[in-house]
Amino acid sequence: MIGQDYWWVLLIKAVVVVLGLTTIAAYLTYAERKVAARIQLRLGPNRVGPFGLLQPAADAVKLLFKENAAPANRDRLLYLVGPSLAGGAAVLAFAVIPMGINNWFNYQFHWDIAHFNVGLLFILGVTSLGVYSLFLGGWSANSKYSLLGGLRSSAQLISYEMAVSFALIGTIILAGSLDLEQIVGAQQQTWFIVLQPLAFVLYFSGAFAETNRAPFDLPEAETELVAGYHTEYGSMRFGLYFLGEYVNMVIVSSIATTLFLGGWLPLFPFHPFDWIPGPLWFLGKVVVLLFFMMWVRWTFPRLRYDRLMNFGWKVLLPLGLLNILITGTVVALRA
Amino acid sequence: MIKELVLGLRFTITQMLRKPLTVQYPEEQKPVFPRHRGRHILHRYDNGLERCIGCELCAAACPVGCIYVLAAENDPKNPVSPGERYAERYEINLMRCIYCGYCAEACPTEAITLGPQYDLAEYRRERTVVTKAELLESWPRFAQARGPASPVGAGADSTARADPDPGISPRVAWDAAETAHGAPEAPQPGDLGVPTHVPTVTEPESRDRR
Numbered sequence: 033m034i035g036q037d038y039w040w041v042l043l044i045k046a047v048v049v050v051l052g053l054t055t056i057a058a059y060l061t062y063a064e065r066k067v068a069a070r071i072q073l074r075l076g077p078n079r080v081g082p083f084g085l086l087q088p089a090a091d092a093v094k095l096l097f098k099e100n101a102a103p104a105n106r107d108r109l110l111y112l113v114g115p116s117l118a119g120g121a122a123v124l125a126f127a128v129i130p131m132g133i134n135n136w137f138n139y140q141f142h143w144d145i146a147h148f149n150v151g152l153l154f155i156l157g158v159t160s161l162g163v164y165s166l167f168l169g170g171w172s173a174n175s176k177y178s179l180l181g182g183l184r185s186s187a188q189l190i191s192y193e194m195a196v197s198f199a200l201i202g203t204i205i206l207a208g209s210l211d212l213e214q215i216v217g218a219q220q221q222t223w224f225i226v227l228q229p230l231a232f233v234l235y236f237s238g239a240f241a242e243t244n245r246a247p248f249d250l251p252e253a254e255t256e257l258v259a260g261y262h263t264e265y266g267s268m269r270f271g272l273y274f275l276g277e278y279v280n281m282v283i284v285s286s287i288a289t290t291l292f293l294g295g296w297l298p299l300f301p302f303h304p305f306d307w308i309p310g311p312l313w314f315l316g317k318v319v320v321l322l323f324f325m326m327w328v329r330w331t332f333p334r335l336r337y338d339r340l341m342n343f344g345w346k347v348l349l350p351l352g353l354l355n356i357l358i359t360g361t362v363v364a365l366r367a
Numbered sequence: 368m369i370k371e372l373v374l375g376l377r378f379t380i381t382q383m384l385r386k387p388l389t390v391q392y393p394e395e396q397k398p399v400f401p402r403h404r405g406r407h408i409l410h411r412y413d414n415g416l417e418r419c420i421g422c423e424l425c426a427a428a429c430p431v432g433c434i435y436v437l438a439a440e441n442d443p444k445n446p447v448s449p450g451e452r453y454a455e456r457y458e459i460n461l462m463r464c465i466y467c468g469y470c471a472e473a474c475p476t477e478a479i480t481l482g483p484q485y486d487l488a489e490y491r492r493e494r495t496v497v498t499k500a501e502l503l504e505s506w507p508r509f510a511q512a513r514g515p516a517s518p519v520g521a522g523a524d525s526t527a528r529a530d531p532d533p534g535i536s537p538r539v540a541w542d543a544a545e546t547a548h549g550a551p552e553a554p555q556p557g558d559l560g561v562p563t564h565v566p567t568v569t570e571p572e573s574r575d576r577r
Binding site for chain 1 (some may be wrong): 372375376378379380382383385386387388389391
């Protein structure tokens with residue numbers, strides 16, 4: 033027994049989560065291309081397999097078989113650490129996200145790998161590791177574009193980390209806990225998106241910046257920086273960055289689902305809604321948020337860098353503080 | 368600001384619900400415009416006789432000299448065309464043709480027009496010289512209407528037109544070789560149009576490869 037589970041249960045869960053997340057990330061690229069295509073009145077990938085469904089597999093094979101071209105003056109160790117962190121840190125955060133609780137034969141099965149009483153802090157900490165992957169990747173390649181991309185991404189991620197964390201504090205006050213399962217449990221009656229609409233908007237705006245997606249994809253900025261921090265990466269090393277980006281999308285959507293959309297709880301707490309199992313509810317909500325992220329990406333142009341910083345420090349952060357103030361006052365007065 | 372953001376999102380989602388405009392080219396093809404000037408067609412009369420009377424006005428009108436016509440006398444008992452003569456060979460070098468349509472304008476019998484076909488890429492240079500058999504409108508009695516293959520001809524080179532014995536056209540030579548030996552899979556170095564010595568790029572030796 034480790035914690036609440038047998039070690040082999042944990043092992044199976046870990047393997048399932050890692051394989052599942054990479055598969056989901058691969059198919060997110062497919063979904064992204066399909067959504068982009070339909071928005072631009074195109075068809076998208078439809079040649080590999082039925083409806084192009086084998087496209088991610090073909091892309092993965094292509095990436096794996098490509099030559100590992102690398103700049104000669106790179107920092108050898110950090111050049112490898114960058115992509116490893118990008119892929120690893122993103123997957124790690126998913127370990128604590130609860131997707132449901134089931135009682136089978138007197139055995140309480142938690143749909144997560146690890147259960148902390150400070151799960152939210154763990155997620156914030158681990159997702160912050162992603163900054164290192166971007167910055168190390170940009171710095172170690174010894175290229176001007178990569179360096180600029182890395183600098184931008186670290187500045188952007190650090191500023192938005194603040195705003196995002198402030199947005200989350202409101203839900204923590206309401207739930208009175210950092211334990212993700214308890215936060216979901218506190219939403220039995222009403223989801224926190226109803227009580228904290230401002231915080232949800234703030235969090236999700238910040239989430240776009242955290243995942244380096246349009247309209248906040250400054251670190252990549254194809255037009256100015258030639259893909260930014262991963263300019264000098266090729267083959268599967270680039271693939272890991274790509275994977276990390278899409279896993280990060282899943283993580284961010286999962287956090288939003290857990291904190292604001294009631295996690296695995298059904299839409300209404302009565303039949304027939306609660307016949308659908310919790311993990312499916314969780315996945316459904318995540319998919320809706322993921323679609324929204326893609327929809328936004330193919331709608332809005334990229335912000336200028338100074339406007340991005342202004343938006344983070346002068347809009348998101350004060351509004352986050354205001355939200356904490358209001359929430360705190362209301363909770364204190366009602367207590 | 369919020370209003371504009373919502374407007375943008377609404378626009379993209381309505382675009383998403385529309386039918387994609389993509390034409391999946393090799394399988395789906397859009398019809399060309401009626402007066403599209405593509406590859407030439409040699410027409411027939413309704414009774415199957417060829418319109419072309421071998422007058423060579425098209426070859427004379429051609430600004431780039433890509434048409435080669437070899438005229439022959441009609442057999443009165445079994446005429447190929449209603450006139451005195453017919454085109455025994457009619458070849459167009461599509462690599463040289465500029466699709467101006469002057470040949471169609473010059474033709475007194477409206478035998479040649481520019482048709483709708485536009486996908487003219489070939490793996491072999493020789494195949495871009497199209498012969499009468501390919502240009503002629505199809506007809507059930509096609510084999511009968513077509514005369515015996517001529518041993519002379521010159522592809523479509525204008526320089527060769529002045530030559531009294533233009534030799535065998537590259538297309539005929541290629542087709543003959545293909546029927547005799549079978550077609551090679553891909554052009555090899557030394558073939559017509561392919562340099563004998565293909566320079567190969569070797570990567571410099573470096574310890575810093577990986």
